[in-house]
Amino acid sequence: MSAATSEGRRPARTRILETAARLFYAEGVHAVGIDRIIAEAGVAKATFYHHFPGKDDLVRAYVNEQSAAQRATVAAMGIESPRERLHAVFTYMCDFGSGPGYRGCPFVNTSAEYPDPAHPVRQAIAEHRRWNRDLYRDLLAADGHPDAERTADILLLLRDGIAVGFEQEDHATVRTATEEALARVLR
Amino acid sequence: MSAATSEGRRPARTRILETAARLFYAEGVHAVGIDRIIAEAGVAKATFYHHFPGKDDLVRAYVNEQSAAQRATVAAMGIESPRERLHAVFTYMCDFGSGPGYRGCPFVNTSAEYPDPAHPVRQAIAEHRRWNRDLYRDLLAADGHPDAERTADILLLLRDGIAVGFEQEDHATVRTATEEALARVLR
DNA sequence: ACGGTACCAGACAGGTCTGTCTAGTCTGAA
């Protein structure tokens, strides 16, 4: 009996994506080979190449998966006011950044390994960033902020700073700095 | 006659470091192999391993070199007032980020390829960040800012945001957002 | 003249990378 399908194991594609996400995030894209992913996912090589034409396609799927997860997290937040919602987003970032497995922003990290902005992986990252920036703008506008566009650009700067900061600096310091920065930026 | 030393060519170590800096920055650390560095530097493999015990040592030297260059740039700035000096630092970042060869912050990018914070390369990066943060704090304190410590933390957040932003977003937008963010953060 | 130092060219070893291919197993639907 094949253990793969009858024992209620998750489908191969899912296992590949989950394993890739874990390894890519923890160790970097170039540092993790296909052989390791298929070994830890318990998948045959032919199966991997059946689902993904090449490694770059897997990386793109990984990026899109991360983006979908973040959008779902935001969508699942209670219906607070726009302002509370905006703060909740940044609070969530701080909580996530303070967690034990934090290893920086998956989008920033992955982007660093793909120098060409025209590469499909980079374009997937750019799309996520557009969503993120638009989220800030919409929440600011809904809150009646007088300069939602420019303030959204500033919040995106802050977002990236937080993502890098929690990877590099003391967590408590970054959290305090984030709260204070938010207060100053939003006046 | 050996072309290496008599024709006024730069010493091998310098050529290695310059070539490594160019390639590491443009394409990433893992993506560039030793073979390519020694080929483009016009250096024998034995010479490379004579100067650097291994690739990680070269990466560490690369990071330290970038740090030294940034410190020298700041040191070479005219003796403006602390506040002008602080603005000049951020203006320089914007100019650099808008340049044609910009590929993100070398420290952030390199850090993304070294997951272990205890790694010597990461520690070299951390040392540079301490210098940077202390630079902000000292300039703020010299300017009489009432909360130099916390504001320096915020400026470090902003710095990282700028470094990522110029790589990912429209340059003019990031520049405008930076100026506005600086104004709001410094009140 | 001599010895140390820096340098060059390139073969080599042992490993890992992506991607292809063969060959066979299991499951579910027609």
Add this chain to the structure above:
DNA sequence: TTCAGACTAGACAGACCTGTCTGGTACCGT
């Protein structure tokens, strides 16, 4: 029962990786 589709195991090719080693040349201070 037959057949397509998803899956498994693993050999293989060709390139690239880091690092070692041999062997030889040029310069420089003594």
